[in-house]
Amino acid sequence: MDDKRNWITAILLSAAILLGWNFVAQKFFPTPTKPDVTKTVAGSPTAATATPGTPATPPATGATPAAPAVQAIVPVETAVASANRVPIETPALAGSINLAGARIDDVTLTKYRQTIKKNAPPVRLFAPGNTKAAYFASVGWAAQGIEVPGPATIWTASGAKLTPTTPVTLSWSNTTGQTFRIEYSIDADYLITAKQTIANSGAAPVSASSFALIDRLGKPTDPHEQDSWTIHVGPTGYLGGKSVFDVNYTDLDDGTAAKYDSAGWLGFTDKYWLAAVVPAKGERVSASITSPAANNYQTLFARNFAEVAPGKQITTTTRIFAGAKEVYTLQRYEKDQGITRLSNAIDWGWFEFFAVPIFKLLDWLFRMVGNFGVAIMLLTLIIRGLMFPIAQRQFHSMAQMRLVQPKMKALQERYKDDKPRQQQELMKLYKDEKINPLAGCLPIVIQIPIFYALYKVLMLTIEMRHQPFALWIKDLSAPDPAHFLNLFGLLDFTPPSLLALGPLALILGITMFLQFRLNPQATDPVQQQVFKIMPWMFMFIMAPFAAGLLLYWITNNCLSIAQQQFMYRKFPQLKAAPAK
Structure with missing residues (x-):
């Protein structure tokens, strides 16, 4: 019964995130669209009937100026x-x-x-x-x-x-x-x-x-x-x-x-x-x-x-x-x-201290290699290199968690009807085994300001505007132009942002799925179900974002997979089945 309830909770939570994200993204993380070349970019096409330009408060006397004369609008x-x-x-x-x-x-x-x-x-x-x-x-x-x-x-x-x-x-x-x-x-x-x-x-x-x-x-x-x-x-x-x-x-x-x-x-x-x-x-x-x-x-x-x-x-x-x-x-x-x-x-926003160095490094890489997409991939490699010691600690913590998993399951079974006591015993176990259960979250927490800083750089800096990568990606500051739903442009309509799924978003979902498959399975059934759904949920969430952000995330996933394989060789107990 508890498993069914947890499963339903995971589904409802995932659906709420997926459906609500479209509104949140449009309000807080807008994505660029193709400008109309028939309009001036900086101006507005709104019609006017009066000539602007008279100072609102003339510095001479502060007197209210006469109403501006009506003037015919011309191209x-x-x-x-x-x-x-x-x-x-x-x-x-x-x-x-x-x-x-x-x-x-x-x-x-x-x-x-x-x-x-x-x-x-x-x-x-x-x-x-x-x-x-x-x-x-x-x-x-x-x-x-x-x-x-x-x-x-x-x-x-x-x-x-x-x-x-x-x-x-x-x-x-x-x-x-x-x-x-x-x-x-x-x-x-x-x-x-x-x-x-x-x-x-x-x-x-x-x-x-x-x-x-x-x-x-x-x-x-x-x-x-x-x-x-x-x-x-x-x-x-x-x-x-x-x-x-x-x-x-x-x-x-x-x-x-x-x-x-x-x-x-x-x-x-x-x-x-x-x-x-x-x-x-x-x-x-x-x-x-x-x-x-x-x-x-x-x-x-x-x-x-x-x-x-x-x-x-x-x-x-x-x-x-x-x-x-x-x-x-x-x-x-x-x-x-x-x-x-x-x-x-x-x-730049709150993370100016972080976004400006990200921009300068990315711009320098772009000047060195001549391709903005390759520069994003190199930036991701540098960030992963700097975070490698943190990743080592994360995998070490995961290895310890894997070794004590039988004890954790025994405690959960013993105190399944007493949740407060179960939590106390689990915390005591973590302390005795010198395990930090939050160590695995640190890389994710660090990724948040990095991702936000890169988002600001891609969305705001003119240096990144209209920069191509390869094949069909002609502008990394805009969303992936290829969509499965309209057969890559053969059908004359633009899918809504929630369904604007393209090749980059699909690759993102696949690489995230493979990355999660390499992780040790969570002991909590709810976490297990959420981790199964999350890659495909994020595939839809990230589809409307700038192609450069998807490229960053895909590269990060691929490097994470390679890093996990290396760590598995270093910590073989991560793959070993827990002793009974």
Whole structure:
């Protein structure tokens, strides 16, 4: 009767885990999907009816701005075809500066494609304000008693193209003697520098303040690109002396505005991309994250007002990051440009101390062998090598447990009607025989942070995006594209994640089954049944995960099998039948 009850309990527990995992995985461990190449990657396809870009809280007086003018929505290609533009061209970026408003609103990342297809278009980060996916950076001024340039101001450019060797200066003058200039320069990666100058040629002093903002219309609509427990997508920055990950689009939709009295940088992060504005190092600014209009989100910092005397000028410097969250590039900007904790734009999470070394080792292995899949296998081999002493202790404990198994069974039989006494006698037996029953769990416990760190590396780092392995595995950061249920793509439908079983998941289940077969059989009937079911349960659980994670686990299983065979030769009592 007890065996039947234990068997039923094991089945119900396994079914609950299997069925409930789909919900848990989607919420806490989202898997990537293929992006739609018809949409801008960083923007949202949500339609808009108003031109974004007006500061939510103007630094001039704090007065509420007039409602933005309604503007017709046009395709991105039409919007960037305007004649009032200065081209941007670097090894990493292409696009243009809009002379209407001096906005940087046209940026594509030439090193990255939207899909793994050869002819896929490059990733678009910024798009003009009159498009469905408006997303741009802007700098400007606020002043008291004088006219300042606004979103519709047409600037005059002194250069033909913005490149790492040719800066461009934009200028505009009002009717009261003030001239405004923006000198844009750019490096070979993703950092644009804007030097804002106000020169006062009038007869009276003026009080002015400069600001910079990132404006975004809409938010990601793909569920795998949205904010989750493990991956932050949305407003972020180094604000108020700490990295901010606790403000999301939902908060802003509810009318919450986050305000800070200091800022190292702030902007919007996607899984792989970042747009941020950065004040000068040590500069005193106030910052805010707001939603100035429905479906419109804005991060802004503003400087204090300063008086500009007649015949004088004031220059401030703003840096704009617009690009991919490459780990070493972000770290270099931290070191060389003094941008505080810019690398925290990658949400490493609680295991940052562990995930970053995992990434660096994996990236180094990849550079050595040239194949990311092989690098994962080598990483697994290194980890197993480091854990070998722990595995030896585990197998030694298992050997001792095997030797005392007859005594354990005798105690269980003797005290089968007195469970508390049975546990006391078992613990006494462990103590007398110097056995640690939990020693076998240690490798599993250690594997948890390793697996989670590798999950974060595969899901977050741009260096691992679209990396192929072999045969049909063209992107190790995405799930196995081959599915048995649709006959490997011959049938035109995508199976649900719970049934998206492919060759990698099947190999995972088989190797885990073989590994468990080599383990000494558990004495508890429930454990026996759970160990029989677990490989096939995990086969379905892991199927929707990134192919790189499955490759890691398969390699780990194969190494475990080889290690177990070695240990069996070293501890032959593990295979020996227990004496009666």
